[in-house]
Amino acid sequence: MAPTFYKLPNGLLIKVYKKLSLADQIRLSSTDRRLRCLGIDEAKIFKSLSLTWSSRAASDSALLVAARYGSQVRKLTVYVDEIDGQHYVTPPTIPPPAIPASCVALLSGQDETGVPLPLPNLEGLALEFPKTYQTIYDMYRDTSAGKPQLQANNELVDAILKAAAARGSTDLLLGLSPITSLKLGNFPLHPSRVLASDDWQRFAALVEKLEMSVYGDDDDDISTIFQRPYFRLMRYLNRTIMRTWPSVTTVKFHAHSTSPAGALSQDFPDQNMLLWEPSHMPRLAKIELANVFITRQLLAFVTALGRVSLTILEARGDWNRQHNTGHQISWAQFFNSLAQIGLADFTLKPVRWKISDDHSYWMSSRWPIQRRNAAVMTRLATNPSLPIFPYFEIGESDGLLSQRHETTTDEFLRGQDQQAYEWFVDEMAKAWGARVELL
Structure with a gap:
C-alpha cells in the first residue's frame, strides 16, 4: 500500500476503498489488513469456484483458493469427467482413477484428517455429471435378461454424492449457514443408496432450490438402449430422492428427451415414470x-401442486392421437383443467414439428392441402393479439399444412384445442390475475 494510505483515518480509508475500481480494491485489500479489521472483506474475486474432479492439479489449486479466500466463495461447481472405457474392460487395462483428496475436502468441508475446511458463505453446489456415459460399450445396457446391467461409474457417483452429503453434517457441526441451492446435472442412471442415507437427508432437508436433469445429451438418442436402468432410476426417484426436500421452494426437473418418459420417445410414453408426490x-x-x-x-400432478408458478418446456401433446394407452388427454382437456386450478402463472413450450418448404410436395402427396380461410384471416387481422396455439412451425412460402385434424392454420383456429387455449388465457387473467406465456 502506498504510504499515504497508511496515514488515512479508518473512516476515510473505507470511503476511498469504496470509490476504487475492482482491480484496485483487490490490490488494496490484499495489502492492508486494517480493512478486514474494519469489517471490509477482500474483494469478491472468487464468488464462484469450479473444478474438474479428475484433475488433481485443478482440485489442489481450488483447495488453495478455498483456504485463502473461502469466505468469498458463494457457489462450488464440480464437473465429473467421463471415465475411459479401458478402466472397465475385463480384465481392466488401466485402474480407475481415485477422486483427489482435495476434491473430497472441497465437497465435504473437511480434509482427510477431519480438520474443517469451511466455506462459511457457500450457498450453492452444482454437480455436473457427463452426458455421454453410453459411449462406453455396455455402460448402461443389460446384456441378457435377468443379468445386472453394467454401470461402471457407480463407485464414482457414490463417492461424489457421499462427499457432498457430508457437508450437511459439517455445516451443522460448525454452525455455518447450509447450502440452499443444489444442481444435479445429467444425473446418472444409478439409484445410489447414498441418497437414502441420514447424511444426505440432513443435507437435502435444507435445500430451497433444486435443479435436476436426468442423464443424456439432447443430441444423443438413448431410446434404442435397454430401458431397464432408466425405469429403475425413475422408480427410485419417486420413492426416495424426491421425498427429501421439505424446504424446497423452486424445482427444475428435466427428463432426457428420448428416454422412456421423454417428450420425443416413441417407445414408453408413460408419464407415471416421471412424477412424484407433491406433498413431499x-x-x-x-x-x-x-x-x-x-x-x-x-394433469393430476399439476392439480395437486395447486397455486404455483408452472413452466413446461418441450411438452408433447400430439402423441395422444398416435397411441391409445388410456393415459392421453387432448390439449383442450389440459387447458380447460388448468384454468380451474388457479396457477400463479404458466409458461409453455410445446414440441412443434417443423414443416418446411422442402416438405410441401411430400405433404400434398399424402394429404389434401387447404388454403387459409378468408374468415380466419379476417379474424386475425381484427384481433392481432389473439392467443394462437399452433402445433407446427409453418414454412415460409404460404403457410400451407396438411389437412390432418387441427393442423392447418384454419383448423387450429377453429378447433377445440384453440378455443380452450383462448379461454384459458382469458380466464387466467380475469379470474386469477395470472400470466400465460407461449414460447
Whole structure:
C-alpha cells in the first residue's frame, strides 16, 4: 500500500476503498489488513469456484483458493469427467482413477484428517455429471435378461454424492449457514443408496432450490438402449430422492428427451415414470418440467401442486392421437383443467414439428392441402393479439399444412384445442390475475 494510505483515518480509508475500481480494491485489500479489521472483506474475486474432479492439479489449486479466500466463495461447481472405457474392460487395462483428496475436502468441508475446511458463505453446489456415459460399450445396457446391467461409474457417483452429503453434517457441526441451492446435472442412471442415507437427508432437508436433469445429451438418442436402468432410476426417484426436500421452494426437473418418459420417445410414453408426490414438497412455489407428455398423470400432478408458478418446456401433446394407452388427454382437456386450478402463472413450450418448404410436395402427396380461410384471416387481422396455439412451425412460402385434424392454420383456429387455449388465457387473467406465456 502506498504510504499515504497508511496515514488515512479508518473512516476515510473505507470511503476511498469504496470509490476504487475492482482491480484496485483487490490490490488494496490484499495489502492492508486494517480493512478486514474494519469489517471490509477482500474483494469478491472468487464468488464462484469450479473444478474438474479428475484433475488433481485443478482440485489442489481450488483447495488453495478455498483456504485463502473461502469466505468469498458463494457457489462450488464440480464437473465429473467421463471415465475411459479401458478402466472397465475385463480384465481392466488401466485402474480407475481415485477422486483427489482435495476434491473430497472441497465437497465435504473437511480434509482427510477431519480438520474443517469451511466455506462459511457457500450457498450453492452444482454437480455436473457427463452426458455421454453410453459411449462406453455396455455402460448402461443389460446384456441378457435377468443379468445386472453394467454401470461402471457407480463407485464414482457414490463417492461424489457421499462427499457432498457430508457437508450437511459439517455445516451443522460448525454452525455455518447450509447450502440452499443444489444442481444435479445429467444425473446418472444409478439409484445410489447414498441418497437414502441420514447424511444426505440432513443435507437435502435444507435445500430451497433444486435443479435436476436426468442423464443424456439432447443430441444423443438413448431410446434404442435397454430401458431397464432408466425405469429403475425413475422408480427410485419417486420413492426416495424426491421425498427429501421439505424446504424446497423452486424445482427444475428435466427428463432426457428420448428416454422412456421423454417428450420425443416413441417407445414408453408413460408419464407415471416421471412424477412424484407433491406433498413431499410442501413449500413448493415454482416448478419447471421439461420433456414431458401431456397425460392424465401430468394433469393430476399439476392439480395437486395447486397455486404455483408452472413452466413446461418441450411438452408433447400430439402423441395422444398416435397411441391409445388410456393415459392421453387432448390439449383442450389440459387447458380447460388448468384454468380451474388457479396457477400463479404458466409458461409453455410445446414440441412443434417443423414443416418446411422442402416438405410441401411430400405433404400434398399424402394429404389434401387447404388454403387459409378468408374468415380466419379476417379474424386475425381484427384481433392481432389473439392467443394462437399452433402445433407446427409453418414454412415460409404460404403457410400451407396438411389437412390432418387441427393442423392447418384454419383448423387450429377453429378447433377445440384453440378455443380452450383462448379461454384459458382469458380466464387466467380475469379470474386469477395470472400470466400465460407461449414460447
